[in-house]
Amino acid sequence: MEDNLKLSNQLCFPLYACSKEIIRKYKPYLDKLNLTYTQYIVMIVLWEEKEINVKSLGKRLFLDSGTLTPLLKKLEEKKYIERVKSTFDERNLIIKITNKGEELKVKAKDIPTLVGSCLNLSKDETIELYKILYKILNNL
Amino acid sequence: MEDNLKLSNQLCFPLYACSKEIIRKYKPYLDKLNLTYTQYIVMIVLWEEKEINVKSLGKRLFLDSGTLTPLLKKLEEKKYIERVKSTFDERNLIIKITNKGEELKVKAKDIPTLVGSCLNLSKDETIELYKILYKILNNL
DNA sequence: TATAATTAAATTGTATACAATCTAATTTCT
DNA sequence: AGAAATTAGATTGTATACAATTTAATTATA
DSSP: OGGGGOGGGOSHHHHHHHHHHHHHHHHHHHHHTTOOHHHHHHHHHHHHHSEEEHHHHHHHHTOOHHHHHHHHHHHHHTTSEEEEEOSSOTTOEEEEEOHHHHHHHHHHTTHHHHHHHTTOOOHHHHHHHHHHHHHHHHHO | OGGGGOGGGOSHHHHHHHHHHHHHHHHHHHHHTTOOHHHHHHHHHHHHHSEEEHHHHHHHHTOOHHHHHHHHHHHHHTTSEEEEEOSSOTTOEEEEEOHHHHHHHHHHTTHHHHHHHTTOOOHHHHHHHHHHHHHHHHHO
16 A cells, blocks of 8 residues: 555644644744743643642653753743752652743733634534544543 | 633644654654654655655645754765755755665555554544644645 | 662753754846 | 845754653662
């Protein structure tokens, strides 16, 4: 089956391309907050959780310490988060959101809607896409 | 609308995570071919086209010369491709597949099926996902 | 309880990504 | 034709990603 290897028959490729292209759409909005996309999804978790250790954060975001350690140091430099050793278990590094980090949430609140609207998907398509993607993530 | 910024309500995040996790599934198979995922999708285009310039390749794959230039040099080192200046327009660099590159295609032919099967999607879901992703790509 | 095994982050090394800039070749325009 | 604008790749600088290894802390076990 030769067609197996045609780019147009690959499912991962449009996922990969969509992901990158949508992230590009975030850029102008995230630039105003001085955040990259990866830093933004870290902030999203912190807007929900207030504090979390690196391991749990990585599990939520499918990222490991090799990616998170330098990224979290940058967020700390920007004063959006604090990094503190846990006193209960010194192996754990607790990431805490700062007031400055909390304030970003207000500025960020319209971003999902703004980016979402350029996708031009119907309500049904949005729901279906969402459902299938989480099905894949749960299966992997 | 506070919920706007919950991770579970973001559409881009599961796309980003799925893309990365599926690419991870390719790794053991691609390791045997001494290819990374990005190098693999370049080879997929070349298995179809035989030759193409960097600009067109970038358009197909949503990648720019900053990513492609070093990647193509690596594929040349592995003798899977050749890089030749076009004689018609010296600004163009033509990427040609080599015999060694062609031979890889045989070894790669089962990879899409093998990776596809770990997604556990129904036929309908696969088609629907494919359709929505290309709709997004065409809209962007 | 001393040692082995495990765990969480950090580090190292390689490979993307991409914006911005640069350089050289080609077109366009006057 | 010659200058200006455009185009294709390459380069530079910053920021991920992630496998593999290392380090330090904790837990399990002989």
